[in-house]
Amino acid sequence: MKSVSNLGKSPRIPKNSKVRTGPLWQLNLIQQSTLPSRLLAFSCRIRSIIPISIARHLFIGTILAIVAVLLAHQSKGLLVGESADPETLNSIRRLAESDPRVETVKKALTMHFGLHTILLAMDLRFRKDLSAAEVEESVDVIEDIIRRHHRDVKHIFIESDSLSSNERKISHE
Numbered sequence: 001m002k003s004v005s006n007l008g009k010s011p012r013i014p015k016n017s018k019v020r021t022g023p024l025w026q027l028n029l030i031q032q033s034t035l036p037s038r039l040l041a042f043s044c045r046i047r048s049i050i051p052i053s054i055a056r057h058l059f060i061g062t063i064l065a066i067v068a069v070l071l072a073h074q075s076k077g078l079l080v081g082e083s084a085d086p087e088t089l090n091s092i093r094r095l096a097e098s099d100p101r102v103e104t105v106k107k108a109l110t111m112h113f114g115l116h117t118i119l120l121a122m123d124l125r126f127r128k129d130l131s132a133a134e135v136e137e138s139v140d141v142i143e144d145i146i147r148r149h150h151r152d153v154k155h156i157f158i159e160s161d162s163l164s165s166n167e168r169k170i171s172h173e
Contacts, residue, residue: 084110084118088150092120095145101126101138110153119155120146126160135160 076082083089093105106123113119124142126135143156 081111081113084112084152088118092122092146092150092153095149096122096124096142098145099138099142101130101134102142103127113155116152117155118150118153119157120153121157121159123159 084092089108089110092110093108096102096105096108103125106125107121108123109121111119124139126138130138139158139160142158146153146156
């Protein structure tokens with residue numbers, strides 16, 4: 001019969017054994033040759049070295065760090081003021097050039113101000129035979145068409161050219 005004072009204590013391990021500490025069931029697992037039993041025994045030994053609360057904190061901290069890096073990568077373009085993607089820019093150019101009163105789109109620049117807010121600045125060249133009222137009407141139509149097709153474009157600035165500076169001088173003489 002075992003004495004009451006030995007209850008709950010680790011059994012004595014012979015000096016020729018490979019592992020000298022830990023409960024008996026861990027020793028039996030380590031001495032077995034299967035990989036799962038060795039991993040289970042190793043995890044039990046790690047638990048005794050690193051308390052569970054520290055391991056949990058490290059795990060949660062690692063997850064938070066990974067999420068922070070992913071969010072920073074995703075929102076970097078919005079923070080810096082990234083331009084709209086080339087497909088959107090080409091679509092805006094085609095919409096503006098679809099108006100018969102527009103000769104060409106000289107420049108079309110975009111910039112994100114937020115997730116769903118894009119600024120558009122365009123430099124258009126209108127036909128030479130248009131009046132100021134017709135140019136103004138054309139600008140209103142182009143803005144409406146762009147806003148209908150691209151809901152994220154909230155701010156539109158259009159600069160218009162109908163005559164070059166040399167043509168203006170000639171027409172005033």
